Amino acid sequence: MSQEKLTQIISLCKRRGFIFAGSEIYGGLSSVWDYGPLGVRLKKRIKDIWWKEYVEKRSDIVGLDSSIIMRDQVFMASGHLQGFTDSLVDCPNCKKRFRVDKLENVKGNIYSCLDCKQEIDIEKNKPRKFNLMLKTNMSATEDDPNYAYLRPETAQGIFVNFANVLNTTSKKLPLGIAQIGKAFRNEVTTGSFVFRMKEFEQMEIEYFVSPEEAKKFYEYWVEERYNFYIKRIGLKKENLKLREHTGDELAHYAKACTDIEFKFPFGWSELEGIANRGDFDLSEHARVSKKELSYFDSASGKRFVPYVIEPSAGVDRTFFACLSDAFCSEEVKGKTRIVLKLKPDLAPYSAAVFPLLKNKPEVVKLAKSIFCDIKDELPALYADTAGIGKLYRRQDEIGTPFCITVDVESLNDGKVTIRDRDSMEQERVDTTKVKEFLKQRIKFY
Numbered sequence: 059m060s061q062e063k064l065t066q067i068i069s070l071c072k073r074r075g076f077i078f079a080g081s082e083i084y085g086g087l088s089s090v091w092d093y094g095p096l097g098v099r100l101k102k103r104i105k106d107i108w109w110k111e112y113v114e115k116r117s118d119i120v121g122l123d124s125s126i127i128m129r130d131q132v133f134m135a136s137g138h139l140q141g142f143t144d145s146l147v148d149c150p151n152c153k154k155r156f157r158v159d160k161l162e163n164v165k166g167n168i169y170s171c172l173d174c175k176q177e178i179d180i181e182k183n184k185p186r187k188f189n190l191m192l193k194t195n196m197s198a199t200e201d202d203p204n205y206a207y208l209r210p211e212t213a214q215g216i217f218v219n220f221a222n223v224l225n226t227t228s229k230k231l232p233l234g235i236a237q238i239g240k241a242f243r244n245e246v247t248t249g250s251f252v253f254r255m256k257e258f259e260q261m262e263i264e265y266f267v268s269p270e271e272a273k274k275f276y277e278y279w280v281e282e283r284y285n286f287y288i289k290r291i292g293l294k295k296e297n298l299k300l301r302e303h304t305g306d307e308l309a310h311y312a313k314a315c316t317d318i319e320f321k322f323p324f325g326w327s328e329l330e331g332i333a334n335r336g337d338f339d340l341s342e343h344a345r346v347s348k349k350e351l352s353y354f355d356s357a358s359g360k361r362f363v364p365y366v367i368e369p370s371a372g373v374d375r376t377f378f379a380c381l382s383d384a385f386c387s388e389e390v391k392g393k394t395r396i397v398l399k400l401k402p403d404l405a406p407y408s409a410a411v412f413p414l415l416k417n418k419p420e421v422v423k424l425a426k427s428i429f430c431d432i433k434d435e436l437p438a439l440y441a442d443t444a445g446i447g448k449l450y451r452r453q454d455e456i457g458t459p460f461c462i463t464v465d466v467e468s469l470n471d472g473k474v475t476i477r478d479r480d481s482m483e484q485e486r487v488d489t490t491k492v493k494e495f496l497k498q499r500i501k502f503y
């Protein structure tokens with residue numbers, strides 16, 4: 059069932075233009091994906107909702123857009139050049155390569171292959187460490203290289219700008235700095251669609267607090283982010299759960315971490331991590347750069363290096379979760395109907411307008427005028443390239459909440475048929491009230 063669902067989602071993404079394989083006409087590029095015309099719409103909605111919620115609506119968080127390419131010193135200080143590695147092992151039977159931390163432990167050093175289920179003895183098959191950093195050469199010549207790195211998390215751009223933001227905004231703690239942007243990891247285990255990519259996008263907040271308040275804000279952010287997925291993104295509660303990391307699982311910088319996990323087609327996996335990074339990053343950057351990165355609290359008269367709470371979400375994993383959560387394959391009158399029951403404000407289009415008869419000029423004219431009226435305020439499309447059944451099917455598959463059909467009767471009674479994506483119920487609505495009808499049902503956040 060789950061493998062079948064994954065295959066159906068990937069096929070829908072390609073068929074309808076959500077996601078394509080990267081460099082596809084040259085045979086693709088492992089773990090690299092491109093977002094198509096519908097994919098960018100949905101992805102942008104996710105980012106817009108996050109940005110509005112945390113940057114535009116709050117006075118304790120400001121935005122940032124720092125560069126992807128960063129100096130090697132940044133990642134020496136952050137520990138990524140030394141410690142950002144995955145331990146990988148090859149299955150002696152099927153030869154596939156796996157991350158040791160993702161394998162099922164049978165007992166002692168014995169693990170079970172995720173694919174062929176053969177036992178893998180870690181003593182004998184010696185896992186090897188792979189650094190995940192992607193490197194680029196900033197020099198004009200190959201002989202005299204000047205290496206820089208593509209950031210593996212947007213967070214480091216925030217830490218190196220901490221003093222700039224503090225000085226230019228005159229903000230007091232608690233202060234959050236939020237950023238949406240690309241991150242790069244040379245992931246070696248591949249094959250889970252946009253769940254694990256080499257180039258992906260993150261939505262991160264570094265929330266700087268006093269050490270005493272770190273625990274309180276850590277708990278606040280775990281709850282806040284969990285609720286965000288339910289209320290703002292519309293994911294089903296039963297597909298989400300929290301999982302706290304145990305000591306040996308924690309990243310080198312973290313004091314505590316909770317993952318928000320989603321039930322992906324291949325099982326429960328991380329959607330977002332919320333970490334208490336302590337004062338690790340600011341202290342290390344201060345030490346290596348020899349710049350002052352502490353904070354003076356005028357209320358207490360104390361100077362300290364702030365702790366940071368980091369809710370770090372993946373845009374692509376949220377995108378995938380939306381598709382997986384909304385994907386339905388149901389039986390209607392003996393036929394299979396595939397429908398994406400996306401939260402209406404996330405859908406690539408809010409409405410689609412069709413003329414029932416495209417060779418009837420008056421019908422076409424009315425349909426086009428309704429479309430033009432809607433599209434200034436809501437994302438809408440006009441389609442007349444197929445029969446009504448096919449047009450409905452296409453809109454169901456891309457998650458369009460409402461389809462509006464103009465027929466000959468519309469010319470007499472001034473009404474159109476509006477069909478609801480989920481219930482498939484149809485109602486006649488006055489042409490002058492169509493936009494209002496949609497706006498009442500689709501609340502853009």
Ligand code: ATP
Nearest residue numbers: 245253254255258328329330331370371372374375
């Ligand atoms: P995993 O254990 O699955 O590799 P991680 O713990 O390394 O993930 P973090 O470093 O906590 O991930 O990154 C924060 C978020 O960034 C993740 O929750 C995820 O949503 C996203 N993310 C991380 N790596 C990738 C990737 N390779 N492709 C897509 N999204 C990613």
